[in-house]
Amino acid sequence: MDWQSKFYTGQVWRKFRHALVLERGMRCERCGRLLKDESEIEADHVKELTPETVNNPKVSLNPNNIQLLCKNCHNQKHGRYGYEQKKVFLVYGSPCSGKSSYVKKHMNRGDIVVDMDLLYQAVSGCQLHDKPDNIKAVVFALRDNLLNSIKMRIGKWNHAFVVGGYPYKAEREDLAKSLNAEMVLIDVSKEECLLRASSRGNLADDYREYIERWFDRFER
Secondary structure, eight states, X not given: OOHHHHHHTSHHHHHHHHHHHHHHOSBOTTTOOBOSSGGGEEEEESSOOOTTTTTOHHHHTOGGGEEEEEHHHHHHHHTOTTOOOOEEEEEEOOTTSSHHHXXXXXXXXXXXXXXXXXXXXXXXXXXXXXXXXXXXXXXXXXXXXXXXXXXXXXXXXXXXXXXEOOOSHHHHHHHHHHHTOEEEEOOOOHHHHHHHHGGGGGXXXXXXXXXXXXXXXXXX
């Protein structure tokens, strides 16, 4: 019997797992699905067990290192049985830096793109980059719902690209952590962004202002 089998079939782990289920309930902590039987629940170690940590209760028997998952979410997390590990990318930078171009180059059919410009266009029917202020609350609520779906890995999408300015370091790092996302900075000079703003027609002056504001706030 290998070290994994010995640990997971042992009475200490089984009693610990049962106590967690009684405390937290019969619900998947990733997708929220309510389960009918305890056998449907996988007690998953967030920090994976290794031969070196299996006998360390701060890792192996630490409730803060355990998430209760349904079998579907558990298989998705570990890329098992046909599930490809989902990847999330937080693509950030100044307006007119080329974030959308980067995403178009790297995305594939079946990926998710969360981009405020595209959401405004989808909700309002206006031209791209024309963002009526009176529907702002609706668009932000839609964005937050999409981010929550990405966070919970709901659905069968492949990868996700979350696009935005995110000039403040703490804000983008918190978001990247909550989404388990890789951060991608589109690092273009202010002068180049201002030059590109000229292509925005009657919105050019607004975008020059957005660019100046972003560079004033940006924290590396």
